[in-house]
Amino acid sequence: EAQVTQNPRYLITVTGKKLTVTCSQNMNHEYMSWYRQDPGLGLRQIYYSMNVEVTDKGDVPEGYKVSRKEKRNFPLILESPSPNQTSLYFCASSLLGLNTEAFFGQGTRLTVV
């Protein structure tokens, strides 16, 4: 089954404790991206990657890191989480090109206390 898998689904952590949210896709997509979703703000892009070893900042990259060492994986790293990073996070993948369909994971609800 074609899918994007995120882990974990839920995470509660403390300020400053490094964490990684994993994302994996099995569709051989070149393009992968991370979004955060906050009430009233919709989905905002954090980082994206057009292929292995090619990553770039989205609209809200501060406080986040990513890596793309393999085509299928695109982990999101919070080196020193803060309470304002409490949010619902989504990973997505798609073929590279205009108007392609984006496939989303089921989301990771992160709470930083």
Add this chain to the structure above:
Amino acid sequence: TQLLEQSPQFLSIQEGENLTVYCNSSSVFSSLQWYRQEPGEGPVLLVTVVTGGEVKKLKRLTFQFGDARKDSSLHITAAQPGDTGLYLCCTNDYKLSFGAGTTVTVRA
């Protein structure tokens, strides 16, 4: 400032009623996509509109792209509880940019 403005923000209707949600911008787009997000899930693509004035139908859902390619609307006929969800419009020119969405609740 959102590039795409969606309205209304919330919409609650009775089963069987019709509804329309809007996606507007001051910019011209080559295309627009509509996604639906159900609670606890990620967004799922409903449709892509690419031509000014284009109308696409998906069962009871009708999507229209404005003639000037600055706006789009989604009309649902005879809404059902299964239509409940967050409806998001977005542009996809190698980067997805979303509106804030319209939360639709259809009461049985």
